[in-house]
Amino acid sequence: MTQRILIVEDEILVAMDLEDTLRDVGHDMVGIAPDTRTAMRLAEQCPDVAFVDINLRDGRTGMEIGRRLAVEFGVRVIFTSANTDLLGRGIDGTIGYLPKPYSARQVLDALEYLDARSAANDDIPPPPCLNLFHRAGPSH
Template sequence: MAPSILIVEDEMLVALEMESILEEHGYRVLGIAADLASALGYAQQGIDLALVDLNLRDGLTGPEIGARLAGEHQAGVLFVTANPRLLGNGVAGTIGVISKPTDEASLTSAVAFALRVRLGQPAEAPPSLRRFG
């Protein structure tokens, strides 16, 4: 079964482009969430990886979403944001961050890396990704 990915992004065109790219590469996109409540609504569906923006429809809730999905629901979390410096040294339990705008190669290599890390497999971070921890 293809890994399941949740996109947490409030800019619908960005989210739809990410969804299209991921599906073309064989991933199963569970859905698109634009805020904390809708992101946590997907949590019981078995998220392998969440791609989380920082500033969403309900404000700067991305770090909380990432921490909760990783800590409470054992999802892999990769932040995708135009403001990576807002994450400082990272968010406990999450994998890392890539900067927006991103391209297909950067997104798919970061997703493949994050999924390997989540499974405990050896992996080298792609140049576009800043790893936490």
């Protein structure tokens, strides 16, 4: 299933590599956001999924960006960070995280999991690379 994807990442080479991986398998790219202002502007284009780093050009704003994307825009958010301990037990409305460094296969496995979860139910197990936040709440 084709997804509309937003990448929130300030390291341009990392963002472009992720964008290429996702585009190569047929996903539509909403854009790359290196900071809060850009992420919120791109959110208006209705992405289905966002990959969000924590440390961005404007500081440690990724957690708030992820929360806003999920809660205000209904985006399924997966964090991508080497600093996953900052996420604690999770961020409202978001799904989980892929620790950096991650592979193209891990990203695609995470997206396949989201598709299967949407199509079937929440009982399917995630791929080993995707760490889900364990708490009650709405699923997307």
